[in-house]
Amino acid sequence: MSDRDDQLIGEFPFIPKQERAQQKRNALLESGRTLFISKGYEQTTAKEIASYAGVATGTFYRYFSDKRQLLMSLLEDKLDELLPPEPTWVSRDPETLLASLLQAHYQRLNELELHRVLPELMLKDPELAEFLREARSKIHARILFGLQQAKDKRLTWGDLDLNSVSWAILVVVENSQWIQDQNGSCTTDFHEIAKVICRMVFPPETLEQLRQLADD
The missing domain is CATH 1.10.10.60 (Homeodomain-like)
Structure with a gap:
């Protein structure tokens, strides 16, 4: 501790x-x-x-x-189960892998339900709010590290600002359920969310190449 x-x-x-x-x-x-x-x-x-x-x-x-x-x-x-997952970019078929990570994460959230208490408490507990901000920053840093690995392998878009993309990914993952609710769907399509995230990171031809490697 x-x-x-x-x-x-x-x-x-x-x-x-x-x-x-x-x-x-x-x-x-x-x-x-x-x-x-x-x-x-x-x-x-x-x-x-x-x-x-x-x-x-x-x-x-x-x-x-x-x-x-x-x-x-x-x-x-339960902190590890409350925080969003860290995508793995240097893998075959990152889109499918990310979708499975997101689905498992939201299943854990729905089982625990503790995330429903956090907004109320963070407004009145600055120490907890700061602690969660630090935990979020660590997730961001790990996402950024993974993206850098993928970029070093020439898998990502060449002109990406990886720091900004890492924060964008974190925000999308954290708000996936809200996004889906705004679309009027009662269930979350994790593959669609994973597709949006992966399109931010990879050119279409790279995604196709990775998918083909996964199928081989």
């Missing part, structure tokens, strides 16, 4: 070691996740989280200082 994570989460009142105590703590985490999603973060109290988990309010405070610490624990555990 980084110093930044320590600052966000703080020191826990108690770290359980016995299985029964760990089960209670996990029940509180799942209870908090469910209530934050259904009621909203501000409308959820520690007492309600404890009651939903079937334990006393005092048990909540045995494991967590407050509901923010519980939410930060959830986010720490």
Whole structure:
């Protein structure tokens, strides 16, 4: 855990070691996740989280200082699943690969649903907002590194500003569901989104060559 994570989460009142105590703590985490999603973060109290988990309010405070610490624990555990995937450009048929990455990412988001809580919390929690900005910057840097590898192999458009393209890709990936909703579709066509992204990166003839290599 980084110093930044320590600052966000703080020191826990108690770290359980016995299985029964760990089960209670996990029940509180799942209870908090469910209530934050259904009621909203501000409308959820520690007492309600404890009651939903079937334990006393005092048990909540045995494991967590407050509901923010519980939410930060959830986010720490699931952060990798909340952040958008990093495309792999130096591969055969990057369009199909990217589509599968996007589909898996949004399936995880829909299972966790924690991303629904973040906009509400980020407005009131500058530390969390900064932490997520830093995490986003790291994803951007890895996308940029992958694009540079592809450009070094002469796979991309020659005149691309890779830094700008990397941010554009990140924005499209993060807003894919919203984009699809604006198109009036009830389901997300990940192949169409992957196609748009890959057209930003690769000339059509390069994509076709990569697809042919994948078929061989």
